[in-house]
């Protein structure tokens with residue numbers, strides 16, 4: 226398993242090197258080149274990875290940020306903990322409405338033949354702040370899941386229902402632009418998660434986990450208000466986000 230890292234303008238030996246060595250890796254390759262016109266060093270760390278024998282199961286159901294990433298720790302065939310992770314959506318919303326407000330203002334000025342560079346810059350700054358925050362959050366969350374998996378020697382089962390999540394957001398009445406923000410860096414989260422799982426030798430698999438089918442009877446469940454689901458056959462009633470976790474329990478154990 227190899228990891229790549231590009232550094233420019235950092236201390237002689239970046240923290241990244243120490244971290245990878247502490248994890249049992251070796252720095253096997255370095256190349257000096259230019260990145261965006263700036264001298265940069267690319268480092269490659271390598272490690273022989275053996276996947277451990279799992280002692281628990283950690284299903285991770287990846288949705289849009291609006292509904293969050295739902296995980297559960299399954300031990301001895303029972304759910305020992307469950308959680309939903311999402312970024313501070315209030316903050317994201319505030320940045321977003323600021324951008325919309327600024328753009329409206331810019332539009333009004335444009336119609337009058339006026340142009341305000343400062344407003345443009347402010348809108349651009351706010352937008353990148355918002356995307357940077359979501360990017361940082363996706364990295365943080367991947368780390369959190371990996372630490373949990375290592376601690377409990379879990380096998381991770383990832384359900385990436387990205388297209389469904391996208392459709393769901395539009396059905397809930399979000400504009401495409403709003404939906405895009407709620408999906409920003411979700412793909413990146415999955416990519417970082419997979420890379421880190423491999424680097425640490427954590428067994429994992431991608432699997433579709435149904436969220437509308439009853440895990441007992443395998444038939445379509447009825448949707449109740451507030452994202453609750455109920456099976457018309459056996460009467461099982463659960464939070465919609467818990468259904469994939471119950472499926473993971475059934476499919477993988």
Ligand SMILES: [Zn+2]
Pocket residue numbers: 439440441442443456457458459460461
């Ligand atoms: Zn049922």
